[in-house]
Amino acid sequence: xxxxxxxxxxxxxxxxxxxxxxxxxxxxxxxxxxxxxxxxxxxxxxxxxxxxxxxxxxxxxxxxxxxxxxxxxxxxxxxxxxxxxxxxxxxxxxxxxxxxxxxxxxxxxxxxxxxxxxxxxxxxxxxxxxxxxxxxxxxxxxxxxxxxxxxxxxxxxxxxxxxxx
Amino acid sequence: xxxxxxxxxxxxxxxxxxxxxxxxxxxxxxxxxxxxxxxxxxxxxxxxxxxxxxxxxxxxxxxxxxxxxxxxxxxxxxxxxxxxxxxxxxxxxxxxxxxxxxxxxxxxxxxxxxxxxxxxxxxxxxxxxxxxxxxxxxxxxxxxxxxxxxxxxxxxxxxxx
Numbered sequence: 339x340x341x342x343x344x345x346x347x348x349x350x351x352x353x354x355x356x357x358x359x360x361x362x363x364x365x366x367x368x369x370x371x372x373x374x375x376x377x378x379x380x381x382x383x384x385x386x387x388x389x390x391x392x393x394x395x396x397x398x399x400x401x402x403x404x405x406x407x408x409x410x411x412x413x414x415x416x417x418x419x420x421x422x423x424x425x426x427x428x429x430x431x432x433x434x435x436x437x438x439x440x441x442x443x444x445x446x447x448x449x450x451x452x453x454x455x456x457x458x459x460x461x462x463x464x465x466x467x468x469x470x471x472x473x474x475x476x477x478x479x480x481x482x483x484x485x486x487x488x489x490x491x492x493x494x495x496x497x498x499x500x501x502x503x
Numbered sequence: 504x505x506x507x508x509x510x511x512x513x514x515x516x517x518x519x520x521x522x523x524x525x526x527x528x529x530x531x532x533x534x535x536x537x538x539x540x541x542x543x544x545x546x547x548x549x550x551x552x553x554x555x556x557x558x559x560x561x562x563x564x565x566x567x568x569x570x571x572x573x574x575x576x577x578x579x580x581x582x583x584x585x586x587x588x589x590x591x592x593x594x595x596x597x598x599x600x601x602x603x604x605x606x607x608x609x610x611x612x613x614x615x616x617x618x619x620x621x622x623x624x625x626x627x628x629x630x631x632x633x634x635x636x637x638x639x640x641x642x643x644x645x646x647x648x649x650x651x652x653x654x655x656x657x658x659x660x661x662x663x664x
Contacts, residue, residue, distance in 0.1 A: 399570065401534075401589050403621045433571045433587070456575035456662075464576055467648020468617060486618065486647065 364463040365480045370395070370472065371461040375429075377450040378439060383427065385478075391425045392500045393474040397454060398428055400437040402468040404487035409445055411490050415497070416449050422501045423476065429454040431465055475500055534589040535626025537619050537642065544629070546611060546641040552658055554611075555580070563609035563641070568597060568628040569616045573649065577660040579613065584664075586614070589623035594631050601632060609639045615649025 365371075370393070374384035385393065396412055398405035409428065416426040426449040430438045435453055442451055459465035462472065463483070473482040473496065481500060484493065546554075554563055565582035567574050574584045585597040604610070610632060614624040625642050632640045645652040654660055 399616070401570070401587060401623045402617055403623070404617065431570060431572045437590075454572065456572055459572065459576045464650055464654065466573060466577055466650030466654055467615060485651070 364483055365472070366483055368480055369478050370474045370480050373458055373461065375452045375454075375458070377452050378435065378442060381450070383450045383452055385427070385474075388425045388427070389478050390476050391423045392476055392497060393472075394424065394426045394497065395472040395474060396426070396428045397431055397459070397462070397465045397468060397470040399431045399468050400441045401432075405469045406441075406445070408469055408471070408488060408490065409441075409447060413445070413447050413449050415494065419497070419501060424497065424501060426450075427452065429458065431459065431468060473497060473500065476503065534623035535630055537614075537622040537625035539626045540629045540642045544641055545644040547644055548653055548656065548658055551579075551611060551643055554609075555659070561609070563611045564604060565611045565613065566597060566600065566628070567614065568593065568612050568624045569614035569622075569649075573616060575663060577649065577654050577662055579653070580659050580661045582613070585612075586628070587616075587624050588628035588631065593624070594627060597628055597631055598635065601635060601637065604637070606636045607638050609641070610637055611641050611643055613643035613645065613649070613653075615643075615645040615653060617648060619644065619646050 370385060372385050374382060374386075377383045385395075394412060394415070396405075396408065398409060412426045412428065415424060428447070428449055429452045431454045432438050438451065438453065441447075454465070462470070467485060469487065471484045471488055471493070472480055473484075473493070475481050482496065551563075551565075554561060555565075565579050566585040567578050567582050568586040568588040570587050571584055574586075578584070583600055585600050586593040588594050588597055601610070612625060612628045612632070614622050614628075616622060616624065619625075629640060629642055
C-alpha cells in the first residue's frame, strides 16, 4: 500500500504546486505608478484617490483560467476588509470590454474593473503573463508583486498584516 | 483482490484530479489546451532564436496568437499578430494571415499569456493551421509566460504594433 500512498501524495503535490504564485522584485519598495482610468461603469478611478488604503491591484483577463479563480476571492475580500481600509482594483488586459462585462456579470464582481492597455502594463513593469497582483501599502509603496496564480491564503495573511499598520 | 482495489483507488484519484484540473482550466468555455499540441511539434526558445537568424526557406513565419494588449507591450521581432485564437475573431484573423502561405511553409505560433497548460490560445491556433493543411507548424513552448521565458531571458523583442 505504501507505493500507492507515495504516488497519491506526489500527485496531490503536483496539482497543488502547479501555477503557484511567484514573487517578483520588480517595483517592490518603489512608489506604485499612478494612473487614472474610467472603470466599466464610466467612473474615474485613480490610484491616488486610494492613498491611505491598502490597495490590491490585480491584472487579469477573461481568457486567464487562474484569474477566474482569484477574482471571486478578491471580490469577497473587498466586502470583508473594505471597512479596515482595503481597496481592490482590477485591471482587465482583454482587447475589448464585451467579454469583460460578461465575466463581471457571471462572477458578480462589485470591485472597480478598469480596462488596461499596453501603456499601463509597461508602467507596471510589463504585464506579459497573467495574473499579476500588486499589494500596495497605505503610503503608496509597492509591498509585493505576485506573478501567476497566487497562494491566496498567504496573500490574505500578508494583506491583513498591512491593514493593521 | 488487494491489487484490484489499489487500481480502483488510483484510477478514481486520477479521474478526480483531471476533472478538477479541467474545471479549473475552463472557466467560461473549453478551448483546446496547449497540451494537445504533440511534443514533437514544440520548439524551444533558444532554437527559435537560431531559426530567426536564418535566411531563406528555414526562416519561419511567426504568429503571436494571444492578446493584442500583450503583443503591443512586447513581441518577437517580425512576428504577426493573429489572435486571440481562443476567440472566433482570432481564428478568422489567423486564417486570413496564413492564407497566402505555402502549405509547407515553416510556421511558429506562440502566446505566453499563461502557464503552458492553461494557455487557451495555442491549442486552437495549432489545430486551425493543421486543419487548413499546413504541414510544418510548431508551437513555441513557454512554460510560464512570455515575460519570464522570452523577455526575461534577454531574447529579442519589438514593442508597439
